Amino acid sequence: MTTDNIASKTELNDAELSRYSRQILMPEIDYEGQLKLAQSHAIIFGLGGLGSPASLYLAAAGVGKLTLVDFDEVDDSNLQRQIVHRENNIGQAKVESAKQNLTALNHHIEIQTIANKLDEAEVAELVKSADVVLDCTDNFASRFALNRTCFQAKVPLVSGAAIRWEGQLSTYDFRDLNSPCYQCLYPEDSGQELTCSQNGVLSPVVGMVGSMQAIEAVKALLKLPTLTGKLMIIDAYTMMIRTLNLKKDSNCNHCSQQ
Template identity: 40%
Template sequence: MDDSQLIRYSRHILLPQIDLLGQEKILKSKMLIIGCGGLGCAVAPLLAAAGVGQLTCVDDDKVDLSNLQRQTHYVHSDIGLFKAQAMQDFIHKQNPEVQVRAITERLGLQALILLCKEHDVVIDCSDNLLTRQQVNQAAFISKTPLFFGSALRFEGQLSVFDARDPIAPCYACLFDGDDNGQDSCSFLGVFAPLVSIIGSMQAAEALKIILNIGALLKGKLLHYNALNTQFYTVEFDRNPHCKICGQH
């Protein structure tokens, strides 16, 4: 690290769990973010500020006026732009040292697998079951740690799925239903601060695995109710009948 980086990341370096060695790990890390909506708007800037060396932001959606209620890193002039491109522009201004790649097309499974293999972690900030299932399958096949988050109405969820662990469960062990297209904030709404709360925790978990510190939410589903300010955690095991990981 040069003098400028030592100053920029000094508050991380002061933490004994991180120190110079840990910050170097962050600077060399590569993270894939699927979705640049509410969760992604929290995750990407936090990771860029922390000094993640390379970020790839994937989203084929464009900024809409209704997004500005909770997607705090977009402004009115971004309306009509691809979210991934707008996020890339923001991060370039926030931390020019971070390499940012914007992908503005919807990717199939094989493309996702290849992309996962190029990164240390994948962070699922998508907002629909089909995408989550596809990202989970790609992460499992590529053995890339997956950080899942969701936010709807006043409730958020968070978990970590690490296919490198031969007995760890995957996303499909928990969620294996059909997407009816109605379970989204477009139909049900979402409390604005909730996406930043869950997204911040996704970013924290991703950094922890790079740093190899603390306890991760592997085999655990964290649930947060913003209306009652309550957290609770449910533990779960791999489903032996899971169509993704059950036969492995």
């Protein structure tokens, strides 16, 4: 099934109606919403701790096409939290491992993989084909690049991060001219970033954030209310979740200048 076929899909077959029946029962989704998901294309950058649960739930929810982007290979230290991979996938490219296990979960969807490192021009060209982008990467350089390309393409960007017991989540919906961007939250010169390899992370924390990214992506695809203009902060140690207002920064070096 190609992207054109996904976009031109006009109805759900009996097998899909049965599979997605619990979502179709929800008034916010209904048949038309489920069909919209089947016609949609989501790109997931990073098939690690965040991308694993996000990809599993988007595949299970029936998003018609998933493009998986990651140039890393599965290592045994990944399996503590990267639940889309299995022990028999160790040494395999993460995108191929994920495709194998996602296809076993749902054969009704199309899965495209990109296992090489992309430059920003290639990312920008890829993003143009997306209905939503999930930033499940683990470094500022990738996050800033995705912020720029999604802003230019006016594609919603669902951004998550997790470390130790903590997680955060926001959606930057660039279809809305008033949406802040990632640089409104973190300017490019904001300082040194923390990494899981140096500071550790509890496995279910990335599960929480990645699952919430999938929820935000589904809502963005269905044009339901998202965390646009808000930042969710999760403290799993105390089980406290705060949602803060995040306004467009009039001095942002990126979105306020364009």
